[in-house]
Every structure is written in structure tokens, then in C-alpha cells.
Amino acid sequence: MSKVDVDHRYGVRNLSLDLTPNINVLVGANGAGKSRVLSIILDLLRAGPKGTVAGATGTFSDQFESLEEDANLRICSSGRNVELYQPYFKSMENIEEFILNGEGERVLDQAELAEVNYILCAAYTEVIIHEVQPGLRVTLDAGESLENVYSDEIVPFVRVKAGERRWTTCEMGSGEYAALYLWWLLNRQERNSVLLIEEPEAYLSYKVQERLADCFAKYAVERKLFLAITTHSYPFIARYPDDSIIPLLGKLSSTSVSRRKKYDVLSYIGAPIKTKHVIIAEDRLGKYAVEFILSRYLPELFPSCVTTYARDGASDIRTVLQSINKVEGLALTFVGVYDEDQRDQPTFTADDISHCKKVLFPLDATLEETFIEICVTNQLEPHPLHPSFNDAMHQHQGSEPHDHLRLVAETLRIEERAIWDFCLTEWEKENRERIEAFSRQFSVLLA
Numbered sequence: 001m002s003k004v005d006v007d008h009r010y011g012v013r014n015l016s017l018d019l020t021p022n023i024n025v026l027v028g029a030n031g032a033g034k035s036r037v038l039s040i041i042l043d044l045l046r047a048g049p050k051g052t053v054a055g056a057t058g059t060f061s062d063q064f065e066s067l068e069e070d071a072n073l074r075i076c077s078s079g080r081n082v083e084l085y086q087p088y089f090k091s092m093e094n095i096e097e098f099i100l101n102g103e104g105e106r107v108l109d110q111a112e113l114a115e116v117n118y119i120l121c122a123a124y125t126e127v128i129i130h131e132v133q134p135g136l137r138v139t140l141d142a143g144e145s146l147e148n149v150y151s152d153e154i155v156p157f158v159r160v161k162a163g164e165r166r167w168t169t170c171e172m173g174s175g176e177y178a179a180l181y182l183w184w185l186l187n188r189q190e191r192n193s194v195l196l197i198e199e200p201e202a203y204l205s206y207k208v209q210e211r212l213a214d215c216f217a218k219y220a221v222e223r224k225l226f227l228a229i230t231t232h233s234y235p236f237i238a239r240y241p242d243d244s245i246i247p248l249l250g251k252l253s254s255t256s257v258s259r260r261k262k263y264d265v266l267s268y269i270g271a272p273i274k275t276k277h278v279i280i281a282e283d284r285l286g287k288y289a290v291e292f293i294l295s296r297y298l299p300e301l302f303p304s305c306v307t308t309y310a311r312d313g314a315s316d317i318r319t320v321l322q323s324i325n326k327v328e329g330l331a332l333t334f335v336g337v338y339d340e341d342q343r344d345q346p347t348f349t350a351d352d353i354s355h356c357k358k359v360l361f362p363l364d365a366t367l368e369e370t371f372i373e374i375c376v377t378n379q380l381e382p383h384p385l386h387p388s389f390n391d392a393m394h395q396h397q398g399s400e401p402h403d404h405l406r407l408v409a410e411t412l413r414i415e416e417r418a419i420w421d422f423c424l425t426e427w428e429k430e431n432r433e434r435i436e437a438f439s440r441q442f443s444v445l446l447a
Helices: 034-047 078-091 095-100 110-120 174-187 206-222 234-238 262-268 284-297 314-325 367-377 389-395 401-412 416-430 432-446
Strands: 003-009 012-018 023-027 056-059 105-107 126-132 155-162 165-168 194-198 226-231 245-250 255-257 277-281 305-309 333-338 357-360
Touching: 003 034, 012 034, 023 034, 023 206, 023 234, 034 056, 034 194, 034 226, 078 155, 078 174, 078 194, 110 126, 110 174, 110 206, 126 174, 155 174, 174 194, 174 206, 206 226, 206 234, 226 234, 277 284, 277 314, 284 305, 284 367, 284 416, 284 432, 314 333, 333 432, 357 432, 367 389, 367 401, 367 416, 389 401, 401 416, 416 432
Parallel strands: 023 226, 023 245, 194 226, 277 305, 277 333, 333 357
Antiparallel strands: 003 012, 003 056, 105 126, 126 155, 155 165, 245 255
């Protein structure tokens, strides 16, 4: 299904959604209408292209095959099932006899065991799953009879072993069972299946959420699954491409699709903002200077940036940019920051990185040469960094530029960063306009 149009159903009005073939993530604050929209998608899938659903229509691909009446398509909720079935299993006195009446045991093979261990950060040596039908009574609307109305839902009862320890669903924590339930749910899907899941993050640690999000993507691609999920989880939002994210806004009279970008959505629902940009400088001094400029001139972007430096300078920056240039759909922005001496060098001008994001420091020389010149020019007496600072500068005159300030700091037993701070402050006084222009250029690169 590629599109959903809602006129009026379940309180959702005048809504139009574009869907992707694999993963669709409905995101929004509580009350935005995520669950209602998921229910509408379920109704449309059950009806198929030839059926009708009051107040809503779906656009289906030519390859769509109508779901069988007994396809058992429903919205799955690991949180609900943990709360419902785990206490039920624990309350059963004849649990062993009940399990034997299920579909038989399934022992995970080595590949499946490795996948489960990865998701749960566990060290199971054996996992056995029994598919059972607990047959709990169904809660109906007021006035409807509850007689002989039971759930036909199939759920996993799990036995695990780690070393000499053995335990089952009855002894597991809620998070452990929730993660195993979701893996089982994904793993049992046939090719071209449909899977609708509500808030898969329930009970799960952050790391398990990340790894399950990757697992969802793996199964969706390998088995050509159509997945639609509702979530507030950062990993389930941040790890998928923008066209898979459907941000919903709840209004007084309707639900609408927001035009916010993915990271704006995360901020809107209160999720922590993680790294969006990686900035690579030539060396430690370049990294420090970038952080100095970003923190002062682009404070709104600085929290989403990680700055680092290349081990072998400009040539390493080029290597990183070459690699990134070959990756499609990368969620991070990479920017190379070079010294002025690289302006005409292949490390900055080569064709294989011509479309990459890169920028030159707003200087007439390298950072090291510029800072040395600042220290020589500002021979204050007494010097604010150290009484013998000018003598130490003279003592190491003629050293390699990238070693000069480090040697001065070692001689005086002061932090090299103290010298950098002094130089950056003096440089800023004389070059504010150039720094502001550099910041604007940087802002465009990170947009």
C-alpha cells in the first residue's frame, strides 16, 4: 500500500499519508493519532483494493494479493502481550502440560541464536520456543456476551539456557520477554508479509531498542515485509531514512502530517538530540579551533556536532571523505576542515571529493603559523600565561610550527590549551568579520 487517504474515521479527519514499501514509522506526541492511523491502515489492508472502508481509501500496488480471511492480521503490541501473557503463564499450575499441547518445540539454530544474543546483549547457549495459544477470554464492548469468546492469538513460550542456568518466560524480566517476543514475531513472518506493531520500545533498554531497530530493517529488506509501527523511541526514529518517518500532529479537530524533518520531530516529542554532523580537522589544534568557533557563533548547531581530527592530517580527511562519498542514505553529515596551505593541494581539490562538504579556515597561513605569529606579536610584560612565556618562545624559535607551542607548554609546564585559548581570543579580536563569514559558510554546509 503506497498511500492512505482519510476523510473521517476513528476521529481522524482529512489526512493523507504517503507510505514506503518497507518501513513506515508513525511518530508523534501522545494523542497525536498514531494508534488510530495504524488501525485505519489495518482496516484498509484487510479490505484490500476491492474492498471498502468507511471514511478511508488506500492506494495499492498492482502486485498486492488480497489477504486471506484467516490471515490473522492484527496490530501487535509487545508491551501489551508482556502484561497479559507473562502473568498468565506464571499463574498456571500445569504449565508443562499446557506447553506440550502447543505446536511443539523449536530449537534456534546457531545463526538465530547469534542474532538473539546480539539483540539482547546476552550469552544464551540454547533458546527453545514453543508456540502456544493461551485462549484468554476476549474483552468485548459493554452489553456483549463473554461466553465462549476466546483469543486466537498465538504467542511464544520461551526456554533459555546460559551455561548451567536454565529459565523460562515465567522467570524472565519483562524486557527480556518483550525482546524475545519481537524477535520471534519478525522471524516467523513469511516473505511479502504485513506486520503492524505498536510501540515496540516498551520495556526495552536503549541498546536493545537500537539493535531491534536494525533487526526490523534487516527482515523488512530480506523478506520484503511491509512494516508500520508507532513509536516515541529515538533509535526507531533516528536509524531509519527520512521518507520512512511520518510525523503526526494532533489538533483539536483532526490529525495532520507535520512537515518537520526527522531531527525536529525528535526534539518536538522530547527525544534526546544525538549527533547529526561529524567535523574532521587536520589536527588537535584544528579540532579545538572548530569547537571554539561553533560554540560561540553557532551555538544552536554545536550540540549536534562531533568534532575530531585526522591521524595523518589532510590526506586522512580526504580518505574519509572518499569513503563517505560512496555511501548512500547516510544519516550523518561529514565536513572536512582544512588549513589554508591545502587550498591548491589534491587533498582539498581532488575530483573524487569535489562534491563532498569541506571548508578552509579563515586564515592567511596555517593555524600553527598564525598562532606563533600572535604569540610573537603580543610579547606582553608580564605575560598573562607565564612570566617566562616570551623567553620560552624565543628558546624554541626555529622549531617545526606544529611542535613550537607544544614545546613552549612543556618547558613552562602549562597546558597547551591555555596557549590556544590566548591565541584564539587575540585572533578573534582582529578577525571577527572573517569568523562570522566562516560561520555562515559552515551553517550552509550543515543545513
